[in-house]
Amino acid sequence: IGGSIFVVPGANSQGVPVAGRVLLGQFTTSGQVNALVNVQVRDQADVSHYAEGLTMTFPEGISGCQDASACNYNPDAIYDDGSCAVDDDCGVCGGDGSSCVFGDGLCTGLSYEVVSSDPLGTGAITYRLFANLTADAAEVTAMYGTDTAPWEMTSSAVDGFYNDAVGSDFGGGINPLFFPSFPNLEFDSWFTIGAEPGDDDGLNSAFDAALSSLDDFNSGGDFIVNTFIGGSVFVVPGANSQGVPVAGRVLLGQFTTSGQVNALVNIQIRDQAQESHYAEGMTLTFPEGIAGCMDVSACNYNLDAIYADGSCAVDDDCGVCGGDNSSCEGCTDASACNYDASAIVDDGSCLINDECGVCGGDGIADGACDCAGNVLDECGVCGGGGIADGTCDCDGNVLDECGVCGGDNSSCSGCTNPAADNYDSSALVDDGSCIISGCTNPAAENYDASATDDDGSCVATGCTYIGADNYLEVNTSDDGSCVFSGCTDPLAENFVAFANNDDGSCVMDPCTGGDCPFDFNEDGEIGSADLLGFLIAYGATCEELQ
Incomplete structure (x- = not known):
């Protein structure tokens, strides 16, 4: 509103x-x-x-x-x-006093003191870490770490913590009689609950087998316990006085390093009533002061740093302090499809266009024949439609009547006439090869129109004499009908005795002069010219002819 x-x-x-x-x-x-x-x-x-x-x-x-x-x-x-704001009882500006009260008020946190400055000649300092208790009758019985309450000791120094070759994980396990022979042993880094070298020590330890915390620490590395099973060092309550505070403090360890130490500690405290209390998540960073890079040649050199924190770095190839070259990495090959003109460091990412023109692509997919994902059809055509409907192959052929693709019916051709001499029952297509024997002469009495091969069976009645005008080869029985043309005049010079059909070819003996009757043109022969002349004169009077 x-x-x-x-x-x-x-x-x-x-x-x-x-x-x-x-x-x-x-x-x-x-x-x-x-x-x-x-x-x-x-x-x-x-x-x-x-x-x-x-x-x-x-x-x-x-x-x-x-x-x-x-x-x-x-x-x-x-x-x-x-x-x-003002400092609270824990020294926290504006705090509520809760940051330094642990273990139900039995502990006010951690503190440290310097044991020796540069005892090894390496710039390392030896410190001791204490738990600050509020009750003199209380007893620290364990120091521990789990996944929910980690226990850590880390150093900013590159070389971490100093651990002597003949040293021990725990302070009570070191014999000070060896210090003259091994002078650096006195500055070994170790953990404890109250016991210094030479003290009566009843300390025990138990660690998750998966942890390498102590091995890492002995190699100079950070000590971290953060698994579900975790790890701890502990004493039997009341067995001795090592866990009882002296001047309100219980010693928890000694650490020699050239860096700044970050401690994260959890302890178990037993009160006068034999009840256990837990002070968890106590932290302390020591010594006070600025930690940073103290190497003047480093790109992040800190003039104000008094403790090295292992952060020294150099410019990478991109000119970035402590960089990993990632800010100027890329493909430096100008021929690559992903060439980066601004890249200084080649990161191996250069790509080329695949056959489909895709930068860094996989090209034509397996089984495909082109970049569109098409596949070869049955005719080998990329993206084709395959054999067309109605055809039987990629050339457009169709099935012949024999069911052969592109066939000419020859595979099932033959004579399909059951009456034929060469009938083929398997033939589907008649190829005109059928052979039917019989009389093929239409003039024969037994002529068979379907016959293709004459078998000499023709039967015909007629003239069987080859010289007759009406002779037919087909005739097998003579019926006396033979006709012989020729001159039938016995008086003619060319009289044919067997001729029964006068063809007008008779030739008579020639006559001379007027001795030859009817030879009107007196050519010695009586012929058509004489007949023509007669016909012309026929019906005329003699006077008209003179």
Whole structure:
């Protein structure tokens, strides 16, 4: 719903600017003001406009705690922001005192002291770590770590913690009589519950077999216990006094390193009533001061650092301090499809276009024949439609009547006429090869129109004499009908005795002069010319012919 203050437009001039400004309020405070304002503005055309989210912080300058007695006093602050605080009982500025109370109030945390400065000549310092107890009758019975309450000792030094070759994991296991022979042994790094070298030590230990915590520590590395089973060092309550505080402290370990140490510790405390209490998650970073890179040749050299934290780095090939070259990595091959002109370090990512033109692609997929994913059809055509409907192969052939693709019917052709001499019962297509024996002469009495081969069986009655005019070879029985043409006039010179059909070919003996009757043209022969002359003269009178 919100809220607003407003005036009726035009009712008076109070919302009209004076020297370009409209007064919105007055505020009296010793602090810095932050304003967030929204206004409605009406123009000359009586149209409303909205100016929202207008912000301003005033007056300019740094705000903070101006109380010099406060733990967070800021001498640069010119405006007090009400943030002044004091240290709590744990020394935490503005704290509630809970950060240094552990184990149901039996422990106020961890502390350390310097045992020796640079005893090895390497710049390393030997420290001892203590648990601070509030009851002299209390007893530290265990120091432990699990997955939910890790136990850690880490150093910022590159070489980690110093562990002597003849040293021990636990302080009570070191015999100080060996110090003259092994002077560096005195500065070995170790864990304990109250016992120093040479003390009566009843310390026991148990660690998850999967952990390499002590091995890592003995090699100079960090000590970390963070598994479900975890690990611990412990003493039998009341067996001796090693877990009982001396001057309110119980020794937990000695550590020699050139770096800054970060401790994360959990301990079990037994009170006077023999009840156990647990002080978990206690932390301490020592020594105090700035930790950083102390190598002047490093790109992140810290002039203010007094402890090396192992962070020294060099510029990578990209010019990034401590970088891994990733900021300028890429493909430096100009012929690659993913060439990166800005890359300095080749990261092996160069690619080429595949056959489909895809940069770094896999090309034509297995089983496919082109980049579109098509496959070969049965005719070997990429993306083809295969054998067309109605055809039987890729050439467009069809099945012949024998069922042979592109065939010519020859595989099932033959004589399909059961009456034929060469009938083929397996033939489907008649190829015109049928052979039927019989009389093929249409003139024969037993002529067989279906016969293809004459078998000499034709039977016909007629003239059987070869010389006769009506002789037919087919005739097998003579019926006396033979016709012989020729001259049948016995008087003719060319009389044919067996001729029974005069063909007008008779030739008579020639006559000479007027001795030859009817030889009107006196050519010695009586022929057609004489007959023609007779016919012309026929019916005429003698006088007309003279």
